[in-house]
Amino acid sequence: MSVRISAMSVLPPVRRDRVIAQLPQCFRKEAAIHTKNDFNNKVKTACQEQRTGTVGFKISKVIVVGDLAVGKTCLINRFCKDTFDKNYKATIGVDFEMERFEVLGVPFSLQLWDTAGQERFKCIASTYYRGAQVVIIVFDVNDIASLGHARQWLEDALKENDPTAVQLFLVGTKKDLSSPAQYSQIEQDALKLANEIQAEYWAVSSLTGENVREFFFRVASLAFETNVLAELEKSGSRQIGDVVRINSNSNNLYAASKKKQSNCCH
Numbered sequence: 247m248s249v250r251i252s253a254m255s256v257l258p259p260v261r262r263d264r265v266i267a268q269l270p271q272c273f274r275k276e277a278a279i280h281t282k283n284d285f286n287n288k289v290k291t292a293c294q295e296q297r298t299g300t301v302g303f304k305i306s307k308v309i310v311v312g313d314l315a316v317g318k319t320c321l322i323n324r325f326c327k328d329t330f331d332k333n334y335k336a337t338i339g340v341d342f343e344m345e346r347f348e349v350l351g352v353p354f355s356l357q358l359w360d361t362a363g364q365e366r367f368k369c370i371a372s373t374y375y376r377g378a379q380v381v382i383i384v385f386d387v388n389d390i391a392s393l394g395h396a397r398q399w400l401e402d403a404l405k406e407n408d409p410t411a412v413q414l415f416l417v418g419t420k421k422d423l424s425s426p427a428q429y430s431q432i433e434q435d436a437l438k439l440a441n442e443i444q445a446e447y448w449a450v451s452s453l454t455g456e457n458v459r460e461f462f463f464r465v466a467s468l469a470f471e472t473n474v475l476a477e478l479e480k481s482g483s484r485q486i487g488d489v490v491r492i493n494s495n496s497n498n499l500y501a502a503s504k505k506k507q508s509n510c511c512h
């Protein structure tokens with residue numbers, strides 16, 4: 247972790263299509279984390295004044311869970327690599343992707359943990375649940391049973407996390423395979439569940455790409471907003487100068503992380 251943080255300072259600039267300047271809107275107002283039109287004012291001001299705490303080192307951990315073959319890996323691959331594979335290759339344990347953004351001018355990364363839905367790999371996968379700021383529960387809009395299992399996935403994910411600190415998303419995939427009539431029927435159930443578990447609801451297709459980018463932009467934006475607000479609360483009356491000092495002292499940060507690394511490897 248610390249090694250990755252120090253490496254970030256030498257990374258190239260964030261891709262132009264990962265720059266977020268406006269708060270992306272929710273998919274359904276009936277099931278949204280919030281329905282405000284714009285980023286929180288305190289967050290905007292802090293970003294303008296570069297008072298966002300560990301500027302440039304912000305990372306949120308996201309775990310993606312749900313039944314086997316609902317399309318978790320395809321969803322991540324569509325967004326991160328703009329690819330789609332029609333052949334099913336089960337995820338064994340977990341896969342990991344880091345996606346970098348710039349939100350309100352501040353570098354921000356999502357650590358995406360793609361977990362296995364197959365029962366036999368669940369045990370390995372669940373050891374990676376800890377420390378998640380965002381939980382994405384995925385179901386297939388053509389498979390009502392996969393929606394029914396969402397609660398169980400949530401329960402397992404929250405066992406390892408502080409339920410009050412987690413932002414939840416419920417995502418229906420494979421929208422391209424369902425007729426409008428079939429879709430609107432399952433959407434009713436999904437919206438109801440999303441409200442009960444206080445999740446924000448989205449429906450996407452990784453095959454066509456419908457809503458995929460919008461969804462991840464929304465995740466990044468809400469995670470960022472929460473992250474900065476928490477940072478502002480934590481720092482309270484701390485001087486702006488403190489933050490600047492931490493950042494300008496990156497040599498020491500690097501040295502410290504190297505030291506830590508050698509301690510744990512030997």
Ligand SMILES: Nc1nc2c(ncn2[C@@H]2O[C@H](COP(=O)(O)OP(=O)(O)OP(=O)(O)O)[C@@H](O)[C@H]2O)c(=O)[nH]1
Nearest residue numbers: 315316317318319320332334337363420451452453
């Ligand atoms: N038509 C269509 N097929 C999809 C879509 N998303 C995924 N699939 C297909 O569904 C199958 C399973 O997709 P994966 O992404 O591997 O599923 P997973 O949830 O990662 O499965 P596990 O890793 O076993 O948990 C593959 O054959 C995909 O091609 C979609 O949006 N539309």
Ligand SMILES: [Mg+2]
Nearest residue numbers: 318319336337
């Ligand atoms: Mg997978």
